Amino acid sequence: MRIDILTIFPEYFNEVFDFGIIRRAREAGIVEIAVTDIRDFAHDKHRKTDDRPFGGGEGMVMKPEPIFLAVEHLLGTAEKDEYPEDAKVILLTPQGRKLDQPLVKELADKEERLVIICGRYEGVDERVSEALVTDEISIGDYVLSGGEPAAVVLADALIRLLPEALGNEASAERDTFSEGIFDFPNYTQPREFRGMEVPEVLLGGNHAEIEAWRREKALEKTRRVRKDLIDKGADE
Ligand SMILES: C[S@@+](CC[C@H](N)C(=O)[O-])C[C@H]1O[C@@H](n2cnc3c(N)ncnc32)[C@H](O)[C@@H]1O
Numbered sequence: 323m324r325i326d327i328l329t330i331f332p333e334y335f336n337e338v339f340d341f342g343i344i345r346r347a348r349e350a351g352i353v354e355i356a357v358t359d360i361r362d363f364a365h366d367k368h369r370k371t372d373d374r375p376f377g378g379g380e381g382m383v384m385k386p387e388p389i390f391l392a393v394e395h396l397l398g399t400a401e402k403d404e405y406p407e408d409a410k411v412i413l414l415t416p417q418g419r420k421l422d423q424p425l426v427k428e429l430a431d432k433e434e435r436l437v438i439i440c441g442r443y444e445g446v447d448e449r450v451s452e453a454l455v456t457d458e459i460s461i462g463d464y465v466l467s468g469g470e471p472a473a474v475v476l477a478d479a480l481i482r483l484l485p486e487a488l489g490n491e492a493s494a495e496r497d498t499f500s501e502g503i504f505d506f507p508n509y510t511q512p513r514e515f516r517g518m519e520v521p522e523v524l525l526g527g528n529h530a531e532i533e534a535w536r537r538e539k540a541l542e543k544t545r546r547v548r549k550d551l552i553d554k555g556a557d558e
Pocket residue numbers: 413414415416417439440441442443444445446459460461462463464465466467468469470472
């Protein structure tokens with residue numbers, strides 16, 4: 323998979339993809355991440371990427387031209403119906419489809435190429451959504467000051483689902499949300515810590531009992547903290 327990130331703050335990404343699973347996936351050629359400075363495509367005298375909103379109001383709005391030119395440069399076209407197959411142009415916005423594990427899996431399974439646009443200020447000129455963007459994605463019902471942290475969240479969640487990105491694929495399958503419920507609780511050494519014991523069942527080596535205990539604990543916490551997930555599973 324190739325992920326292009328468009329931003330006016332390219333330095334934001336200097337090291338953020340240099341750790342753990344993401345770093346290994348990049349080194350193994352499972353994913354290529356490239357960051358493009360939108361300002362490089364602002365060709366006016368002051369290399370402006372934002373301007374005042376028509377109609378008045380507070381703040382600044384990101385101009386369409388540099389974003390169109392950057393996407394055109396990356397994909398060879400600004401025409402949606404000419405985008406390469408398996409390519410998506412994603413605008414990060416609190417007004418988009420809310421990111422969840424099924425959406426992450428859908429993108430990881432189907433797409434080869436993602437261009438991710440990070441907004442700033444009051445957001446991005448609406449014509450970018452109208453003519454350039456294939457998908458608007460939100461990482462949750464809150465407002466960030468920029469799309470950059472959202473791009474990191476999206477890329478991280480996606481990359482760990484790419485084939486062979488995780489050393490042990492089974493660990494993605496049992497992750498929270500993958501089966502519609504939370505992951506089970508984990509314990510490691512020491513067996514006793516400040517008076518707290520590791521549950522006896524995990525020490526006995528009876529795999530059937532361990533599986534049953536883990537499932538029960540996972541369901542118990544999901545029911546307590548996110549009953550909506552249980553209700554959703556029952557509806558499907
Ligand atoms: C301050 S926000 C603009 C919010 C916009 N005025 C609105 O209310 O919809 C600036 C940028 O941060 C990013 N952003 C903010 N919240 C986000 C979220 N929940 N998910 C994804 N991106 C977000 C978007 O790229 C947005 O253009």
